[in-house]
Amino acid sequence: MLEELEVSNLGPIRSALLTPSKGMTAITGETGAGKSMLLSAIRLISGATASVARVSAGADSAWAQGIFDVDENGEATRLAQDAGVLDTDSEKTDPDPDEIGRQELFLSRTVPASGRSRAVLCGHSVPRNVLGNIASQLVTIHGQADQMRLASPARQREFLDMAADDKAELDAYRQAWEQLQAIDRRLHYVTDQEASARARADYLRESIEQINKVDPKPGEDEELKEKRSRVENAAEIAQGVGSALSALDASQVDSDSDAQGASDAITHAIQALRTIHVGGSFGEAADRLESLNNDLSDIVFSLSNEVDSDEDAEGLDFINSRIHELDELTRRWGPTLEDVIAWRDKAAFEVEDLDASPEKVDELKAERQQAFEKAMKAAEALSKKRKLAAAALANTVTKELSALAMAGSGLEIRVTRRDSAGKGNSASKKNAKDDASSCVSTWPLEVNGIDDIEFLFTPFPGSPQLPMGKSASGGELSRLMLALELSVAEKRGADQSDMTFIFDEVDAGVGGKAAVELGKRLAKLSKTSQVIVVTHLAQVASWADAQFVVSKGKSGVKARNAGSKATVETTVNEVTGDARIHEIARMLSGSESATSLDHAKELLDESRI
Structure with missing residues (x-):
């Protein structure tokens, strides 16, 4: 407002x-x-x-x-x-109740x-x-200067849709139309760009096959590199672990050895402390040594497993070969094995869309036919509501025109199915031709339905019906x-x-x-x-x-480039009150006589009824 x-x-x-x-x-x-x-x-x-x-x-x-x-x-x-230009988070302080919203x-x-x-x-x-x-x-x-806006078919359709209150039907149709367009785009891609699609599909299949042949596992390359390092340094590891175990528990290295290790020494110390029955911190010290001994036992167990593990130096060639294969994958589709696996999975879906085999094309065409029939059904429901509204709106407008000193004038709103008797505007026919040449025609459907809408105005009795905006x-x-x-x-x-x-x-x-x-x-x-x-x-x-x-x-x-002038x-x-009465009187008779003033007052009073 x-x-x-x-x-x-x-x-x-x-x-x-x-x-x-x-x-x-x-x-x-x-x-x-x-x-x-x-x-x-x-x-x-x-x-x-x-x-x-x-x-x-x-x-x-x-x-x-x-x-x-x-x-x-x-x-x-x-x-x-x-x-x-507006802050969506701004809030008025102390808003007037009438200003809320x-x-x-x-x-x-x-x-x-x-x-x-x-x-x-x-x-x-x-x-x-x-x-x-x-x-x-x-x-x-x-x-x-502003009437031509409703002379356009698009504006007339929008006006009729508003009068028909057909938002639900229009939304349902447009959803079906978008689904049909999506399938048409896939068909177009598969059929009209078959050569490039086939080349792309071949590349994807070969890539997927290559990745599957290697069969990478997430993080496998890092595990192999760690294993390779262990194999390459096996002698150094064995020597270091053996020395450590000899110091901690010699029996882990030589079962016949009588040498006392660290674990035996700590056990002996614990037993000695437990024999002390005098109050003090001796029991606490024994507890701490037991905890230490448990940790030490875990370390001995872990190191003994290292001694028992069989790092096969002869398997080093296999490890290096496997790492090379995985590196090739990450170089082409990486940077990580996780990325390689994700690319392969995505490529598998893309191959399905690129599949230009007769079976795939037939499958898409069947899917497309179902979408077309669904869109046609929604378009017919929309068209039916438009036709009912068009008749009612034209009848109401014609009655209003009669009361507005335009008796004999009339409005007809034509809602014509685009496929009826080959009728339809030239732009629609061109679009249908283009669609048919590229893939499968959507004719007679278009983005706004199946209808051509035209407002025809008869300005006076006997006048031919003329397009709105060119007839009055x-x-x-x-x-x-x-x-x-x-x-x-x-x-x-x-x-x-x-x-x-x-x-x-x-x-x-x-x-x-x-x-x-x-x-x-x-x-x-x-x-x-x-x-x-x-x-x-x-x-x-x-x-x-x-x-x-x-x-x-x-x-x-005072003019910009001259002196002062009138x-x-x-x-x-x-104008309000008496001033408005005088203005209405002037408009009635061009004067402000007593008679015209009385007439003006009467007219204002009658208009308030």
Whole structure:
């Protein structure tokens, strides 16, 4: 929702501050007063192309800023966070209860008299398209220059999907579509790149076979290198271990030896200490010696095993050969044996995908057929819901158009299966041809389903149906868009409560009772979304919750390259109370006579019913 729009030095507007109502706001004023500059300001902060011609005479730059109050969990906030201008962890201290879950976004644009424009989001310079992406979530302008957006088939499909409330069906279809695409990519890889795939598969098979032939075990190379070191130093080890055992326990080396070892000496010392029956530390010393003797026994046992181990010097050649084989593996697929084993296991899976054998291709084609049938079923469910919604939406819009002084006008929404009687747009057919030439065609399926969607508008009785956007004046298109927005207002619900709809020229060619109906319907739309309407009809403006008047006058301004001269300056002021009654009277009759003032009061009172 737009909380505030501030403009300076934009065309005839030197300075203006607009604070629209949460509901409906009317912008009025005489023709040529500069109402279009306010729309230009909104387009600027929405990322539109900037023109230096819009900079006021004598000013160095034009500037516009919009402050929007948005849902902190909404898409606009997410886009701002992605742009790096919002701290996702920031928390307000002492927040107002009404502000909980809300976020303010500041969108501004500076257009210098010479040079490039500057886009700013919440105080941070950003690319212009960032403002455009965020503004697209917040503002929808329905004016003569903005109607072509819904002329595109993609926009029409998005609008119909929103009206159909078919998110579940659309998500189910897109999931099935992605599965189909994944299988097609595998088929494409196997069939269209068969030669390179076969070469890759052969390499992987040979590599796997080579690794399996060696059959490495994790850490085996390190164990072998340690064993080799022991074999190479066997004599030195035997001599050292034998000397150590002779000193500790000679019987381990020579069973007939009577020499006393360290273990025997400690045992003797323990026995001597145990014979002392006088209190003191003798028992503690004996305990410590026993603990020491146990450790010593473990060491003797371990060293004796070393003596008994048979380090076969003749096996050294085998060990070296095995280490060489393992080193070859780690050199090619390492750096460790664990990496070699992991590479082999991964390669085994890749070989399956690269298998271009007829059996594998047939298996993939069968899998692909199942995925295609699943996607077709999901597409048909989506198409059915779209067709029901299209009929209901077109009927509702046609009724609304009749109340908006467009009796005889009508909207038809065609949802055509892409495979029916060979119909379908040329782009779809080209895609199908491309798919068929590369692998297996997905025709008639595309990323958004099986349907071609077209909005056809009949502007007056007897007129042929024409594509939307090419068949009506700006005012007629604005009223058509109002009818569309009204028809889906309830569908939008809370998800679009932050949206601001701006209508320009919506009252062109309308008067009398139809103008009252137009104002009433704009007010109805403002119950679910913020509405700003630029109008010259009192019957429309009277329904607004707030009204701003754009007026012009002369002002002395010093031009950049000349002396002082008189220029036209536009002001924007909110009118309330008696001032609003006078403005409604002016709009009714061009004067502020007693009769027109009474009529204005009556009109305002009736609009509040």
